Amino acid sequence: MSQLNTAILSEPTPRSTEASGIDHVEMYVGNAVQAAHFYATALGLTPIGFAGPSTGLSDRMSFLMSSGNIRLILTSPSTLDGPISDHVLKHSDSVSDIALRVADVGVAFEQAVRSGAHPVKAPTVLEDDSGCIVKATVAAFGDLSHSFIEHRRQSALPLPGFQPICHTLPVAPTNVTAIDHVAISVEGGQLGSVVDFYETAFGFKESQSETIATDYSGMNSKVVQSESGGVKLPLVEPAPGARKSPIQEYLTFHNGPGVHHLAFSTPDILDSARTLRRSGVCFMGTPRAYYEMLPARVGTIDESIEELADLGILVDREGEGYLLQVFTTPLQPRPTLSLEIIQRKNAHGFGTGNIRALFQAIEREQLRRGNA
Numbered sequence: 161m162s163q164l165n166t167a168i169l170s171e172p173t174p175r176s177t178e179a180s181g182i183d184h185v186e187m188y189v190g191n192a193v194q195a196a197h198f199y200a201t202a203l204g205l206t207p208i209g210f211a212g213p214s215t216g217l218s219d220r221m222s223f224l225m226s227s228g229n230i231r232l233i234l235t236s237p238s239t240l241d242g243p244i245s246d247h248v249l250k251h252s253d254s255v256s257d258i259a260l261r262v263a264d265v266g267v268a269f270e271q272a273v274r275s276g277a278h279p280v281k282a283p284t285v286l287e288d289d290s291g292c293i294v295k296a297t298v299a300a301f302g303d304l305s306h307s308f309i310e311h312r313r314q315s316a317l318p319l320p321g322f323q324p325i326c327h328t329l330p331v332a333p334t335n336v337t338a339i340d341h342v343a344i345s346v347e348g349g350q351l352g353s354v355v356d357f358y359e360t361a362f363g364f365k366e367s368q369s370e371t372i373a374t375d376y377s378g379m380n381s382k383v384v385q386s387e388s389g390g391v392k393l394p395l396v397e398p399a400p401g402a403r404k405s406p407i408q409e410y411l412t413f414h415n416g417p418g419v420h421h422l423a424f425s426t427p428d429i430l431d432s433a434r435t436l437r438r439s440g441v442c443f444m445g446t447p448r449a450y451y452e453m454l455p456a457r458v459g460t461i462d463e464s465i466e467e468l469a470d471l472g473i474l475v476d477r478e479g480e481g482y483l484l485q486v487f488t489t490p491l492q493p494r495p496t497l498s499l500e501i502i503q504r505k506n507a508h509g510f511g512t513g514n515i516r517a518l519f520q521a522i523e524r525e526q527l528r529r530g531n532a
Contacts, residue, residue, distance in 0.1 A: 177268040179260035181390035182339045183309040184231035186257040188247045192236035196223035202439040204334030209322030224322050228337030252494045255419035259307040268308045269296035275361040290315035302417035334435045336424035340502050341392035345410045345420040351380055351397040358384040372515050377401030413494040421498045429484045429503035433471040442489045443472040474514040481506025
């Protein structure tokens with residue numbers, strides 16, 4: 161993001177510190193040009209903005225991708241040394257920042273730092289001809305950070321420092337509309353302290369807790385979310401078992417904690433999954449027995465079970481509603497970052513009834529990779 165025309169802010173008038181939603185997610189990647197092409201042609205995100213050496217950034221190149229309310233920044237280094245290069249070398253393509261939308265950056269930043277978050281960047285105005293945003297950043301854990309974003313602009317490009325992209329390849333719409341949640345893997349034994357960090361530094365609350373065990377491995381999971389529910393972060397840690405937990409496999413290949421998967425919401429998961437598969441996206445396999453047992457477990461649903469089975473879509477009942485979800489295989493050679501596509505039908509959970517089946521599917525893939 162552009163560092164031109166910046167000024168340190170004076171103390172703002174206190175307002176709410178609550179994060180109302182995820183403003184954007186930034187990933188550090190080895191090649192932003194190729195990554196943008198993949199996220200456009202395979203995942204249906206439209207590149208709407210570009211920043212790099214030609215726009216005044218000497219150390220990086222970034223593409224701003226969009227679909228509905230999703231904003232994803234893909235950034236790669238243009239120099240051999242520096243924090244972006246170090247991040248990519250250590251983690252491969254990986255989420256570096258989950259930016260939170262707040263009403264007052266100054267108050268949110270002060271509260272987080274006072275509660276123990278390490279400050280990375282003080283509240284700063286970033287502006288261009290279309291207006292400005294206010295941004296501050298704190299460290300989370302590992303190499304993951306959280307920025308606070310306060311918008312003071314009206315523009316087709318929601319973030320300053322980017323030049324519009326007028327000519328792009330046609331994108332097959334996948335109908336993903338928002339970032340539903342971001343799942344994060346943490347080191348074993350650290351889950352409780354990470355939950356405490358989000359509760360004290362960000363005012364989040366724990367909304368769900370789960371322990372999953374298969375015949376071979378397991379995990380512990382807790383969900384933290386903002387008061388409004390606009391930000392949801394499932395947190396998982398490996399649990400001991402006869403084999404290496406898939407969460408431990410992630411931690412090993414990612415070289416530490418980080419974002420395990422991004423979940424994109426859709427109003428029609430069947431259409432989205434078909435389009436993604438035609439574009440070459442691979443989904444996790446699900447045993448046929450899962451679908452044979454599905455009617456007894458979830459009752460009547462609108463979708464054809466045959467179609468769900470063909471696409472590997474999972475279903476979980478929640479009260480009067482249910483959700484549908486499907487998971488991709490890892491998006492790069494390291495078995496780390498993947499995507500979830502989710503459709504909610506009056507359901508607010510994360511597919512608790514599916515987690516064991518999903519975990520077993522990941523274990524099978526892990527065994528094929530020789531990492532069990």
